[in-house]
Amino acid sequence: MPRAKQISVIVTDKMQKGYRYTLVESVGRNFDVEFRPQLTPKQMLALGVFGGKYMTDCKREFPKSWFTHAKLSSIHNDKLNYFERHASQSLSRWREKGWINEQHDPRGWFQWYCRYYLGRRIPEEDARQIKRWKAIRRHAAQIKKNCQPQDLGCRPGQRQALLHWAYDSRKM
Numbered sequence: 001m002p003r004a005k006q007i008s009v010i011v012t013d014k015m016q017k018g019y020r021y022t023l024v025e026s027v028g029r030n031f032d033v034e035f036r037p038q039l040t041p042k043q044m045l046a047l048g049v050f051g052g053k054y055m056t057d058c059k060r061e062f063p064k065s066w067f068t069h070a071k072l073s074s075i076h077n078d079k080l081n082y083f084e085r086h087a088s089q090s091l092s093r094w095r096e097k098g099w100i101n102e103q104h105d106p107r108g109w110f111q112w113y114c115r116y117y118l119g120r121r122i123p124e125e126d127a128r129q130i131k132r133w134k135a136i137r138r139h140a141a142q143i144k145k146n147c148q149p150q151d152l153g154c155r156p157g158q159r160q161a162l163l164h165w166a167y168d169s170r171k172m
Helices: 041-047 091-097 109-118 123-135 137-146 156-164
Strands: 002-012 017-025
Touching (some): 041 109, 109 123
Antiparallel strands (some): 002 017
């Protein structure tokens, strides 16, 4: 069910100046039937993702509660990641591969997910990002195939990568 009142958000941070989007769904509700993330953005930030560097200049856009226990840093620090492993590629590599939609989400998938979680919907972009999210399941399959259940020391890099995509790899 759509929000009773749509909310407009204007973003001004290091990567976007005056970008505007509208929240048309309730927070954390009415996701595409094929998109069932296991972690919320708040949980991901508290667990430690992206070396703590991802959200440092755009906190005003998102709920303060997301940052209460967030592990953030002014520089990338893999020790802040839950599995203390580097599990992401550079922004320049993401751009090179065509994974970034500069118009809407210049920081990539997690920025899209945060905005989607808040209630923004852009059907074509949502479908593209959900397709990418589903493709990451191959890492979960590798963990299930090669690791004993909940052996968190097995394939920690893949487990960290899955956390970056809202899959709770601590439970595999």
